[in-house]
Amino acid sequence: MLPRNFTEEQTMFRDAYRKFLTSEIVPHMERWREAGIVDREAFRRAGEQGFLMVWPEEKYGGMGDEDFRFEQVIIEEAAYARVGDWYSTLHSRLVGPYFTRFGSEEQCERFLPKCVSGECILAVAMTEPDAGSDLAGMRSTAREAGDHWVLNGSKTYISNGINADAVIVAAKTDPDNNPHHMTLFIVERGMEGFERGRNLKKMGMKAQDTAELFFNDVRIPKANVLGEPGKGFIYLMEGLAEERLIGACGYLASAQLSWDLTYDYVRERKAFGKPLAAFQNTQFKLAEVRTELDIAQSYVDQCVAAFNAGQLTAVDAAKAKLVTSELQVKAADVGVQLHGGAGYMDEYAISRQYTDARIATIYAGSSEVMKIIISRDCLADDYTPFNTRNF
Numbered sequence: 001m002l003p004r005n006f007t008e009e010q011t012m013f014r015d016a017y018r019k020f021l022t023s024e025i026v027p028h029m030e031r032w033r034e035a036g037i038v039d040r041e042a043f044r045r046a047g048e049q050g051f052l053m054v055w056p057e058e059k060y061g062g063m064g065d066e067d068f069r070f071e072q073v074i075i076e077e078a079a080y081a082r083v084g085d086w087y088s089t090l091h092s093r094l095v096g097p098y099f100t101r102f103g104s105e106e107q108c109e110r111f112l113p114k115c116v117s118g119e120c121i122l123a124v125a126m127t128e129p130d131a132g133s134d135l136a137g138m139r140s141t142a143r144e145a146g147d148h149w150v151l152n153g154s155k156t157y158i159s160n161g162i163n164a165d166a167v168i169v170a171a172k173t174d175p176d177n178n179p180h181h182m183t184l185f186i187v188e189r190g191m192e193g194f195e196r197g198r199n200l201k202k203m204g205m206k207a208q209d210t211a212e213l214f215f216n217d218v219r220i221p222k223a224n225v226l227g228e229p230g231k232g233f234i235y236l237m238e239g240l241a242e243e244r245l246i247g248a249c250g251y252l253a254s255a256q257l258s259w260d261l262t263y264d265y266v267r268e269r270k271a272f273g274k275p276l277a278a279f280q281n282t283q284f285k286l287a288e289v290r291t292e293l294d295i296a297q298s299y300v301d302q303c304v305a306a307f308n309a310g311q312l313t314a315v316d317a318a319k320a321k322l323v324t325s326e327l328q329v330k331a332a333d334v335g336v337q338l339h340g341g342a343g344y345m346d347e348y349a350i351s352r353q354y355t356d357a358r359i360a361t362i363y364a365g366s367s368e369v370m371k372i373i374i375s376r377d378c379l380a381d382d383y384t385p386f387n388t389r390n391f
């Protein structure tokens, strides 16, 4: 694998986060998986030790270092520790930046310090029972009524849906029904008419609460409108490059772990008088996945560098999401196959790697949606042929 460029500070941060996971998260995971939800206390603990939201400015309680590699470390370590369903990054880096990107100073002051400390847990709610990939098909609506808005509708599959104290909710706000005219609202725990439905039972990622949310005539003060009314769809699209980069780091780290688990297993397990690792099929499978992992890692690290430089495009992030999510599924699948029957047993780690992986190619934009984005770009009339580019 090519060298990776983490700073000394980031390497120390990695060691510290690994220790945090070992002492504060790993021991509770089985209980949380059975409960279908992580204790709120986990967010507090992470907040206390400076691992929850590292990027906000010091005045909001963060480290003030926007280098994405800190989050990459957090994402990777969670995957390596097999606690990817302690998905703190959703709170920290997927939803948190909505406040600084689109919110007012007053909103940042009101929410960010509590988010950094873990007192206020965040979620983002776009998906509805009838609208997932096609967000413009959503039915939730909000109408202006004097000094507030009135929100109606429902959302589903919302991560942190039960734990969340503040949910960024997208709703249509154009009385003339322009499907892209949406507004983002900060809906807070306890607002009248805001109710939670079931914490949904899932194939994998079991400790992550994924829930239904209902909004019945919820009065939202204007101070809780995020950014400009009507621009919600554009805001959601703007966040997607970062969201897909976050995803890519996690999918790849999980794939790396599947490879390691498989490598250990095939050297131990014997069949026909020799280790599984001695069969050429095993060697070729491991070589194939190892190569794809190393190539993908270089691309993802380049994407992180581009993101830090403000140069990551939505299309390049889509490529990272597509390749890494497919690779997460493949690495887990190859791993289960090479584990034989053991791979189907809960007591072997590869089994959960497989069920946890399956969502990767679906959420945060399915593989098909990624291909639409990429093909639109590379088949566009103004596509620049590779051999005419200046690098």
Ligand SMILES: Cc1cc2nc3c(=O)[nH]c(=O)nc-3n(C[C@H](O)[C@H](O)[C@H](O)COP(=O)(O)OP(=O)(O)OC[C@H]3O[C@@H](n4cnc5c(N)ncnc54)[C@H](O)[C@@H]3O)c2cc1C
Residues within 6 Å of the ligand: 123, 124, 125, 126, 127, 130, 131, 132, 133, 134, 156, 157, 158, 159, 160, 202, 205, 210, 359, 362, 363, 364, 365, 366, 368, 369, 372
């Ligand atoms: C565990 C989990 C956590 C989630 N967390 C959140 C969250 O926090 N917030 C949130 O808002 N949402 C969340 N989601 C929702 C998730 O983003 C959606 O499930 C996803 O966008 C797909 O939408 P859908 O399920 O409605 O599938 P659909 O849109 O019905 O698509 C089904 C399938 O059809 C195919 N397809 C769709 N469109 C096309 C097309 N144009 N061309 C070709 N094929 C196509 C794809 O194979 C796709 O997988 C979560 C989902 C899960 C399972």
